[in-house]
Amino acid sequence: MNISLDEAMRTGRQIxxxxxxxxxxxxxxxxxxxxxxxxxxxxxxxxxxxxxxxxNKPERLARWLAGGKxxxxxxxxxxxxxxxxxxxxxxxxYDYICMDISEAVHLAKKRFKEMDYSGKFIQADITHAxxxxxxxxxxxxxxxxxxxxxxxxxxxxxxxxxKTGGRFxxxxxxxxxxxxxxxxxxxxxxxxxxxxxxxxxxLKPITRLGMELGKIKGKITIAQDIPLxxxxxxxxxxxRFIYWNICKMYFDKTLNFxxxxxxxxDWFRPLNCQRHTPEEIRKWCTEAGLRIEHMNxxxxxxxxxAEKIKP
Numbered sequence: 001m002n003i004s005l006d007e008a009m010r011t012g013r014q015i016x017x018x019x020x021x022x023x024x025x026x027x028x029x030x031x032x033x034x035x036x037x038x039x040x041x042x043x044x045x046x047x048x049x050x051x052x053x054x055x056n057k058p059e060r061l062a063r064w065l066a067g068g069k070x071x072x073x074x075x076x077x078x079x080x081x082x083x084x085x086x087x088x089x090x091x092x093x094y095d096y097i098c099m100d101i102s103e104a105v106h107l108a109k110k111r112f113k114e115m116d117y118s119g120k121f122i123q124a125d126i127t128h129a130x131x132x133x134x135x136x137x138x139x140x141x142x143x144x145x146x147x148x149x150x151x152x153x154x155x156x157x158x159x160x161x162x163k164t165g166g167r168f169x170x171x172x173x174x175x176x177x178x179x180x181x182x183x184x185x186x187x188x189x190x191x192x193x194x195x196x197x198x199x200x201x202x203l204k205p206i207t208r209l210g211m212e213l214g215k216i217k218g219k220i221t222i223a224q225d226i227p228l229x230x231x232x233x234x235x236x237x238x239x240r241f242i243y244w245n246i247c248k249m250y251f252d253k254t255l256n257f258x259x260x261x262x263x264x265x266d267w268f269r270p271l272n273c274q275r276h277t278p279e280e281i282r283k284w285c286t287e288a289g290l291r292i293e294h295m296n297x298x299x300x301x302x303x304x305x306a307e308k309i310k311p
Contacts, residue, residue: 015101015125021192022147022270023101028196029269030079030104035262040254046085049142052296052303053086053169061090064167064305070137071095075126075158076144080108083140084115091117097136101125127154129161134311136161141170143301146274152284159288162308168290171303175275177230177245184248187268199269200261207261210249213239244299278302 015023036042054060074083077098087096091112096119098108109121124130126141127148139158148154151172159168175181187206191199216238224233231245239251250263267273278295281302285292289310296303 016149018271019101019125019149022272025102025196025270026078026100026147027102027104028200029262029265030081030102030107032258032262033079033107035258036081038256038259041259042085044252044254045082049082049086052171052298053294053305055294055296061086064138065090065094069094071097071135072138072140073097073099073129073131073136073158073161075129075139075141076100076147077108078102078104080111080119082142083108084111084117086140086142091119096120097122097131099124099126099129127157129158131161133160134163137163137166139166139168139170141168143171143173145170146172146276147270147272149272151274151276152280155284156288159290159308164308164311166308167293168306168308169304171301172281173273173275173301174297174299175230175277176299179229179246180244180248181230181275183246184268187247188271188273191268192271196269200265203264203268204257204261206247206249207257207264210239210243210251210260210264211257213242213249214251214253276302 050056050058072087072094074080074097077083077100080098083096083098084091096117098105098112098119099122100108101124103123105121105123109119112119122130126144127150139162141158145151145154155170162168176184191202194202218238219235220238220241221235222231222233222241225231229245236244239249243249243251248264248267250260250267252260278297281295281304282292285304285306289308290306291309292304292306294305
């Protein structure tokens with residue numbers, strides 16, 4: 001099943017300018033396959049998925065999928081990167097629907113075929129998904145809800161697609177320290193006037209700075225919390241202190257330069273990039289009729305596994 005964006009939006013509803021820019025951003029980013037398909041990148045991403053969703057216990061995923069053939073919706077699938085890593089060979093046993101607002105969904109279809117997995121691929125806005133209510137057993141939305149016009153509304157609209165007893169697995173960005181929030185939004189605004197290609201290039205000096213900071217072996221100790229700046233006490237190496245509290249300049253010695261720039265582009269380029277608190281997420285889940293089974297809170301974001309308990 002392949003449904004065009006125009007057909008999926010047959011009601012005539014138009015997406016906003018911010019959502020249109022975000023759509024184009026991810027179409028561009030996922031097209032750069034060489035920046036995320038290395039063994040190092042895939043290994044790191046897969047480990048982080050299982051850490052956050054399953055506490056490093058893969059049997060949890062098997063338990064969530066038990067009980068016969070199920071329908072899984074990958075809401076905001078991009079090129080299928082996270083879904084392929086997380087579900088792996090389980091994909092052969094279930095009806096898997098890849099949905100994304102960007103053209104990356106066509107790349108997802110290609111990548112699934114390359115790995116001999118089948119699925120259904122729909123280019124559509126997940127906030128108004130062209131699926132019936134209560135038709136899905138599990139929704140997986142890895143780092144996507146915060147890239148819509150409203151994380152809250154996207155969460156609540158998608159929950160309507162879940163059957164009672166179904167599960168919603170999602171990850172959203174967490175709010176950061178005061179200076180980091182300001183700096184990130186400043187950079188995001190500055191590169192918004194660029195083309196995707198130019199924005200990619202404009203972020204390279206930031207990526208290089210992150211790499212230079214990563215070479216510094218010294219530690220910095222914050223003796224007590226600094227509430228006015230949103231900085232938490234602790235011992236940090238220099239790069240990570242700046243990363244969490246001043247400006248995102250991703251660094252990982254196991255990745256190459258283009259892979260690190262990919263991660264920085266993913267953060268800075270989309271205009272729709274909401275950040276949230278655990279309290280907000282708990283509130284919205286309750287209002288949507290979801291019972292949170294598991295919540296993993298990290299400085300980067302909030303990962304949730306929730307069961308739909310209300311019809």
